[in-house]
Amino acid sequence: MISKKMNKLVENSSIIRAMFEEGKRLSYIYGEENVFDFSLGNPNVQPPENIKKTIIDILSEESPNLVHGYMNNSGYEDVRNNIAKYINKNNELKLTANNIIMTCGAAGGLNIILKSLLNPDDEVITFAPFFGEYANYVDNFYGKLVIVKSQAETFQPDIQALEEGINEKTKAIIINSPNNPTGVVYSEKSIKDIAKVLEKKEREYGTSIFLISDEPYREIVYDDIEVPFILKMYKNSFIGYSYSKSLSLPGERIGYIAVNSEMDNFEDIIASLNVANRILGFVNAPSLFQRVVGRTLGEEVDVNIYKKNRDLLYNHLINLGFQCIKPEGAFYLFPKTLIEDDKKFAQIAKKYNILLVPGTAFGWPGYCRIAYCIGYDKIEKSLEAFTKLAEECRSI
Amino acid sequence: MISKKMNKLVENSSIIRAMFEEGKRLSYIYGEENVFDFSLGNPNVQPPENIKKTIIDILSEESPNLVHGYMNNSGYEDVRNNIAKYINKNNELKLTANNIIMTCGAAGGLNIILKSLLNPDDEVITFAPFFGEYANYVDNFYGKLVIVKSQAETFQPDIQALEEGINEKTKAIIINSPNNPTGVVYSEKSIKDIAKVLEKKEREYGTSIFLISDEPYREIVYDDIEVPFILKMYKNSFIGYSYSKSLSLPGERIGYIAVNSEMDNFEDIIASLNVANRILGFVNAPSLFQRVVGRTLGEEVDVNIYKKNRDLLYNHLINLGFQCIKPEGAFYLFPKTLIEDDKKFAQIAKKYNILLVPGTAFGWPGYCRIAYCIGYDKIEKSLEAFTKLAEECRSI
Numbered sequence: 001m002i003s004k005k006m007n008k009l010v011e012n013s014s015i016i017r018a019m020f021e022e023g024k025r026l027s028y029i030y031g032e033e034n035v036f037d038f039s040l041g042n043p044n045v046q047p048p049e050n051i052k053k054t055i056i057d058i059l060s061e062e063s064p065n066l067v068h069g070y071m072n073n074s075g076y077e078d079v080r081n082n083i084a085k086y087i088n089k090n091n092e093l094k095l096t097a098n099n100i101i102m103t104c105g106a107a108g109g110l111n112i113i114l115k116s117l118l119n120p121d122d123e124v125i126t127f128a129p130f131f132g133e134y135a136n137y138v139d140n141f142y143g144k145l146v147i148v149k150s151q152a153e154t155f156q157p158d159i160q161a162l163e164e165g166i167n168e169k170t171k172a173i174i175i176n177s178p179n180n181p182t183g184v185v186y187s188e189k190s191i192k193d194i195a196k197v198l199e200k201k202e203r204e205y206g207t208s209i210f211l212i213s214d215e216p217y218r219e220i221v222y223d224d225i226e227v228p229f230i231l232k233m234y235k236n237s238f239i240g241y242s243y244s245k246s247l248s249l250p251g252e253r254i255g256y257i258a259v260n261s262e263m264d265n266f267e268d269i270i271a272s273l274n275v276a277n278r279i280l281g282f283v284n285a286p287s288l289f290q291r292v293v294g295r296t297l298g299e300e301v302d303v304n305i306y307k308k309n310r311d312l313l314y315n316h317l318i319n320l321g322f323q324c325i326k327p328e329g330a331f332y333l334f335p336k337t338l339i340e341d342d343k344k345f346a347q348i349a350k351k352y353n354i355l356l357v358p359g360t361a362f363g364w365p366g367y368c369r370i371a372y373c374i375g376y377d378k379i380e381k382s383l384e385a386f387t388k389l390a391e392e393c394r395s396i
Numbered sequence: 397m398i399s400k401k402m403n404k405l406v407e408n409s410s411i412i413r414a415m416f417e418e419g420k421r422l423s424y425i426y427g428e429e430n431v432f433d434f435s436l437g438n439p440n441v442q443p444p445e446n447i448k449k450t451i452i453d454i455l456s457e458e459s460p461n462l463v464h465g466y467m468n469n470s471g472y473e474d475v476r477n478n479i480a481k482y483i484n485k486n487n488e489l490k491l492t493a494n495n496i497i498m499t500c501g502a503a504g505g506l507n508i509i510l511k512s513l514l515n516p517d518d519e520v521i522t523f524a525p526f527f528g529e530y531a532n533y534v535d536n537f538y539g540k541l542v543i544v545k546s547q548a549e550t551f552q553p554d555i556q557a558l559e560e561g562i563n564e565k566t567k568a569i570i571i572n573s574p575n576n577p578t579g580v581v582y583s584e585k586s587i588k589d590i591a592k593v594l595e596k597k598e599r600e601y602g603t604s605i606f607l608i609s610d611e612p613y614r615e616i617v618y619d620d621i622e623v624p625f626i627l628k629m630y631k632n633s634f635i636g637y638s639y640s641k642s643l644s645l646p647g648e649r650i651g652y653i654a655v656n657s658e659m660d661n662f663e664d665i666i667a668s669l670n671v672a673n674r675i676l677g678f679v680n681a682p683s684l685f686q687r688v689v690g691r692t693l694g695e696e697v698d699v700n701i702y703k704k705n706r707d708l709l710y711n712h713l714i715n716l717g718f719q720c721i722k723p724e725g726a727f728y729l730f731p732k733t734l735i736e737d738d739k740k741f742a743q744i745a746k747k748y749n750i751l752l753v754p755g756t757a758f759g760w761p762g763y764c765r766i767a768y769c770i771g772y773d774k775i776e777k778s779l780e781a782f783t784k785l786a787e788e789c790r791s792i
Contacts, residue, residue, distance in 0.1 A: 001604060001661040003515050003537070006668040013671045042466045051464075052455050059448050068447075068645040070438045104500060104649070104678060111677035115536075119399050136675035140511075141399070142538070208397055249464040251683025253500070265397040272402040275409045279532035281507035282500060286682040287647025 005139065023355050030353055036382035038370040039355040041180065041331070045301045045373070047248040054295050058288065067288055073278045074270075075102025075256070075285055079294030083256055086297040091229045099261060101273045102285035104253040106216045106242035110137050110174070112276035113212055113238055113257065116269060118143040122171040127157045129334065129364035131180045131214070143171070147363050155182040155325060155334070159193045166201045172210040173198065177227060178217035181362045181369035182334040183310075183327020185221060188228045195234040202236075208264045211237040216255070219246035219300050221329035222307045235262040243293050245331075248301045254289040306331045309372040309379055316383050320390040331373040334359070338393035342368050348392060352385040401535065419751050426749055432778035434766040435751040437576065437727070441697045441769070443644040447688065454687050463684055469674045470666075471498025471652070471681055475690030479652055482693040487625045495657060497669045498681035500649040502612045502638035506533050506570070508672035509608055509634055509653060512665060514539040518567040523553045525730065525760035527576050527610070539567070543759050551578040551721060551730070555589045562597045568606040569594065573623060574613040577758045577765035578730040579706075579723020581617060584624045591630040598632075604660045607633040612651070615642035615696050617725035618703045631658040639689050641727075644697045650685040702727045705768040705775055712779050716786040727769040730755070734789035738764050744788060748781040 002010065019039065026035045058067055074080065080097035087095055103109035114124070120142035126134050127150045138145040148161040157175070173194065177186035198209045213230045218241065221227060230237045242255035263269055277284065284290075310327060317324055317335055324335035337345035342358035342365050349356055349368075359367030372379060398406065415435065422431045454463055470476065476493035483491055499505035510520070516538035522530050523546045534541040544557040553571070569590065573582035594605045609626045614637065617623060626633045638651035659665055673680065680686075706723060713720055713731055720731035733741035738754035738761050745752055745764075755763030768775060 002512050002664050002668045005515075006512050006672065007664075009671045009675065010664060010667045013667060040466075044461065047460050047464055052460070055455060056452060059451060064443050064448070065440065065644065068443055068647050070436075070646045107674075107677035107679050109677075116398050116402050119401075133675065137677065140676060248461065250466045251464050251680060251686075253679060253682050268398050268403075268406060271406045271409060272398045275405045276402065278503075279405065279529065280536060280676065281503035281505075281533065282678070283503050283649060284647060286649050286685070288684070289682070 009136065019355070022350065026350070026353055033381075035353045035355070036378060036385060037355045037374065038372065039357050041371050041373060043245055043248045043250060043301070043331070043373050044375060045248050045305050048296070048299045048301060050296060050299055051247060051249070051292065054292050055288065058291050058295070062291065067291060069287065071284060071287065073274045073284050075100070076287075076290050076294065079290045080256075082294045082297060087258060091232060093231060095258065095261065098270065099259050101257045101259070101270070101277065102290050103240070103255050103257055103277065104282045104285050105244055105250075105255045106214055106240040107133065107137075108253065108277075108282050108285070109240035109242070109255055109257045110134075110212065110214060111140060111280060112273050112282070113240065114138060114141050114143065114172070115276040115280060116272035117171050117210060121169065123167070123169045124172045124174060125162065125165050125170060126174045127162075129155070129181050129359060129362035129367070131176055132361055132363075134174050146170075155179065155184040156187060156190045157194060159190075159197055162194065163197050163201070166197070166209065168205045168207060170201070170207070170209055172212050174212045174214060176214040178221060178327075178329025180217065180330055181332050181357075181359070182325060183330045183332045184325060185225050185227055185328040191228045191230055191233050198234065198236070208236050212240060213237065214240045216242040216245050217330040220303055220306060220331060222303065222310065223328065225328045227329070231258060231260045235260055236264055246300050247293070247296070249289065252286060252289045254285055254293055256285075305376070306373065309374070309376055312376065312383075313370065313372050313379050316386060320387060322390070331371060333370040333372060334367055335370070337366055337368050338390060339396055340366055342366055345393070349389050351392075352389045354382060354385050354389060405532065415751070418746065422746070422749055429774075429777075431749045431751070432774060432781060433751045433770065434768065435753050437767050437769065439641055439644045439646060439697070439727070439769050440771060441644050441701050444692070444695045444697060446692060446695055447643060447645070450688050450691050451684065454684065454691070458687065463687060465683065467680060467683065469670045469680050471496070472683075472686050472690065475686045476652070478690045478693060483654060487628060489627060491654065491657065494666065495655050497653045497655070497666070497673065498686050499636070499651050499653055499673065500678045500681055501640055501646075501651045502610055502636040503529065503533075504649065504673075504678050504681070505636035505638070505651055505653045506530075506608065506610060507536060507676060508669050508678070509636065510534060510537050510539065510568070511672040511676060512668035513567050513606060517565065519563065519565045520568045520570060521558065521561050521566060522570045523558075525551070525577050525755060525758035525763070527572055528757055528759075530570050542566075551575065551580040552583060552586045553590060555593060558590065559593045559597070562593070562605065564601045564603060566597070566603070566605055568608050570608045570610060572610040574617060574723075574725025576613065576726055577728045577753075577755070578721060579726045579728045580721060581621050581623055581724040587624045587626055587629050594630065594632070604632050608636060609633065610636045612638040612641050613726040616699055616702060616727060618699065618706065619724065621724045623725070627654060627656045631656055632660055642696050643689070643692070645685065648682060648685045650681055650689055652681075701772070702769065705770070705772055708772065708779075709766065709768050709775050712782060716782060718786070727767060729766040729768060730763055731766070733762055733764050734786060735792055736762055738762055741789070745785050747788075748785050750778065750781050750785060
């Protein structure tokens with residue numbers, strides 16, 4: 001009855017739902033405080049204090065028909081202008097409102113980019129481990145997601161694998177840094193190497209190959225790490241940004257796309273993003289929150305809360321003998337599972353009331369994702385459960 | 397460079413943009429107060445006073461991680477429950493939260509319904525004159541929009557045309573009442589006749605044919621007109637609702653889908669809508685405004701403002717000899733143009749600083765759409781311009 005594409009997805013979603021229901025079942029039996037749900041990337045840190053005040057200021061100072069009304073499908077010009085200036089200040093660029101399209105989060109942004117670029121059977125490359133939604137976003141427009149591997153020791157992109165993955169049908173590459181699920185930040189060298197390969201292949205095939213950088217975690221970084229800014233490093237580049245994590249507003253669906261001024265066919269691409277925003281049904285990014293982010297540029301959640309969580313859990317896992325890269329950003333750990341079968345590992349973890357996601361879901365079996373965007377006290381309490389989990393795994 | 401589908405749309409959008417720029421040019425030359433822009437369906441009536449208060453209440457009373465956080469892709473359960481109860485009270489139904497999916501306006505709702513239903517080359521029928529976006533929404537999923545005519549005298553659906561338009565590939569019918577562009581409200585008889593034909597054709601072909609009712613104007617009705625409630629009249633029916641017009645919040649992208657409990661494969665359809673909301677990039681309807689509409693059910697803008705506009709302009713046009721159905725809802729007049737060529741008529745209107753949309757844009761040449769959701773004083777001032785327009789047309 002439902003479409004063939006959706007039929008498969010609904011089957012998968014019922015598995016995820018079953019996991020979610022299992023969490024609720026455990027909470028019901030053992031009490032919510034004794035269940036350690038590391039399965040969801042739902043930020044627990046509060047939005048900055050100023051968000052509430054800014055909303056109230058806007059409602060008092062601006063006309064309701066402006067604040068809640070239609071505007072250009074790309075978003076309010078003054079907001080886009082503010083964002084462009086903010087980016088310029090931090091990156092020595094010369095963007096204007098014309099480079100910015102306000103979107104319903106990064107998910108909305110990625111979809112309108114792909115709608116604008118893809119003809120059926122066009123290929124889009126991403127590096128595993130990867131955020132599983134990319135497969136669905138590409139499939140929405142009848143494209144094909146091609147998955148190439150990262151370097152196993154560092155989770156930096158494997159440049160040779162990228163080069164081998166590109167052919168004349170390759171329309172775009174999606175990268176995600178800071179990365180979900182690994183927490184790794186792509187180095188400047190990695191981005192430059194990607195750019196070099198793409199430029200070479202563009203010349204070889206006489207095509208344009210677009211680099212799409214999905215950056216909802218840009219601000220969630222630790223220890224003074226710098227996230228390289230791709231608009232300075234590759235001509236045909238887009239940034240898909242979201243305020244979901246930097247302002248802890250994931251439900252509000254607010255973000256933007258920044259488009260490189262030097263991009264091939266810049267004017268057509270901008271016009272297409274505009275129309276795609278409209279016809280996919282977004283119409284425009286939610287209006288009040290466009291105005292909110294336009295007034296709160298540079299504000300951020302307290303990243304130290306996540307850092308404390310990371311350090312506590314990371315150190316404990318290392319002491320238990322887990323192999324894990326120390327994440328420089330996002331709020332995920334991606335350790336090797338103590339037994340080879342990651343799905344079985346997740347099953348065993350459940351016995352200790354620990355919920356986590358097998359690496360298989362990210363195209364990288366033998367690992368698991370632990371989302372540490374939960375309360376510090378919860379993590380403290382979970383350490384013993386992880387110890388027991390490690391003991392059981394060692395005894396298998 | 398951009399995809400083939402988008403290439404065509406970008407060409408069209410540049411024509412619309414040219415019209416928009418023309419309006420700005422006229423405003424620049426003659427002063428904004430002397431340009432009569434009837435081209436956009438952008439509500440000018442203020443949101444109810446209580447919206448602002450409700451937002452502030454929510455920010456004070458509820459936790460920010462709840463108000464701005466992720467929830468189920470279908471939306472907050474308490475909000476969906478409130479909406480279901482509100483619908484039940486007015487329509488003697490037994491909906492629950494399970495029947496309601498919160499969406500990014502009606503545009504988002506229609507897209508996730510079509511994503512859930514359509515395989516490539518499936519057909520969707522609508523009645524001309526029709527909201528042009530339906531063609532794009534259906535095309536997003538490689539479906540084919542089949543346009544059948546309305547009854548020319550009443551703009552009620554032409555049931556025979558519908559019956560002739562249905563074949564074994566027909567997956568859905570989209571109706572829109574109160575209608576954009578005609579302002580007509582479909583009668584109970586019309587809906588019952590549609591239902592009868594669909595039931596007959598379902599039996600004939602052994603298929604399910606879904607009725608999708610796009611209802612952003614449900615509350616914008618005059619003279620105690622009742623808009624029939626399709627969930628009571630046809631089993632395989634969806635309502636796509638939006639608060640854009642009833643609360644004058646079009647920029648906030650907030651609405652819902654109501655799904656008939658008796659629908660074939662109800663559980664799969666609901667699961668699919670849920671997943672489609674996620675993978676098309678909406679993820680969920682904007683969270684704060686979900687909570688706002690959940691607290692303000694039954695609130696409405698002052699429809700009398702639109703009614704006064706309608707009466708003033710309608711009476712004047714009739715006096716000038718225009719043929720026009722008196723609209724019972726929405727905020728559009730759809731008169732026959734005084735010369736046959738509606739595009740030329742719109743060109744001539746521009747000489748008198750009147751901006752309106754040729755009926756051709758709605759698949760109904762020889763007519764034009766006049767959006768009267770602008771200030772009453774602006775309409776008063778425009779009457780003389782309409783008189784001069786009529787004089788020039790009569791002299792051709």
